[in-house]
Amino acid sequence: MLVRNATTFDSEAMRNVYRSAFDASESDITAELAISLLSESADEEIISLLAQRDDQVLGHVCFSPVHALEHSNWLGYLLAPLAVMATAQHAGIGSQLVRAGLAKLAEREVNMVLVYGDPDYYARFGFTALDAANCLPPYLLQYPMAWQAIVLREHSAHSAGLQIRCVPALMEPELW
Ligand SMILES: CC(C)(COP(=O)(O)OP(=O)(O)OC[C@H]1O[C@@H](n2cnc3c(N)ncnc32)[C@H](O)[C@@H]1OP(=O)(O)O)[C@@H](O)C(=O)NCCC(=O)NCCS
Known part of the structure; x- marks a missing residue:
């Protein structure tokens, strides 16, 4: 399985x-x-990864930066969206994509990676609702326990509380 960066040609x-x-x-x-995250401005440092076997794209994941309104030296990333072709699920492709993205983020000055998704799936990577507890998403969530995080680098803001802001494509209320 090849994991590579997505480009606009992959839309x-x-x-x-x-x-x-x-x-x-x-x-x-x-x-x-x-697709719109692919075309967000390059300086946003979005990570968009594809899983490909032979010529077929089987999965995709995106990690985009999130910022905290009152802590300019804090940097987070949001994992969204993630999908694997129905016929290729249960073969480890989703896990491979998530782990590849987390490995890239571990090399950057990232404090926290956030996700809004099923805890039964994301717990395997180390995401917990506890780690996201002081990090306020942009909108009220219908499933607060699905808001989870991994702390990559401790920051004083994690205990103080953070109000985060995502890239424009993710600031749409219907996505939350
Ligand atoms: C979630 C998804 C990306 C996982 O991809 P995958 O390649 O099948 O993942 P992996 O093979 O690494 O892991 C599969 C395991 O995750 C579990 N799993 C998948 N979706 C899950 C979910 N929503 N909740 C809990 N567990 C889930 C499966 O039970 C499976 O376990 P098994 O193989 O022991 O049966 C894929 O199922 C998918 O695209 N689902 C639809 C879109 C979606 O829900 N995206 C995530 C939005 S937050």
Whole structure:
């Protein structure tokens, strides 16, 4: 399995992955999010990774930077979205993509990686709701226990509390 950076040339292949992984009510909005994150400004340092076997794209994950309003020297990343083609699930591809992204972030000056997703899935990577407890998302969440984090580098803001702001593509209320 090859894991590589996604480019705008991969948009259609990514759309296929999201259409296959999500049901119709969610697939378009999630695919559009993944594609618009590809075109967010380069200096945002977005990590967009594809899993590919032979010529077929089987999975995608994105990690985009989040900033804290009152702590300019704090840097977080949000994992979203993530999908693996339905026919390729349960083969470790999702885990490989998440771990590849976390490894890249561990090399940067990143304090925290956040995710809003099923704890039964994300706990295996070390995400916990406890680590995200002092980090306020941009909108009120329907499932607060799904808001989880991994602390990569301690920061005094983690105990003080943080109000975070995402890149523009993720500031849409319907995504939360
Ligand atoms: C979640 C997803 C990316 C996992 O991809 P994957 O390649 O199948 O993941 P892995 O093979 O690394 O891990 C699979 C394990 O995760 C578990 N898993 C998958 N989705 C899960 C979920 N929502 N909650 C809990 N466990 C989940 C499976 O039970 C599986 O365990 P098993 O192989 O022992 O049966 C994939 O199922 C998917 O695309 N789902 C639809 C889109 C989605 O929900 N994206 C995440 C949004 S937060």
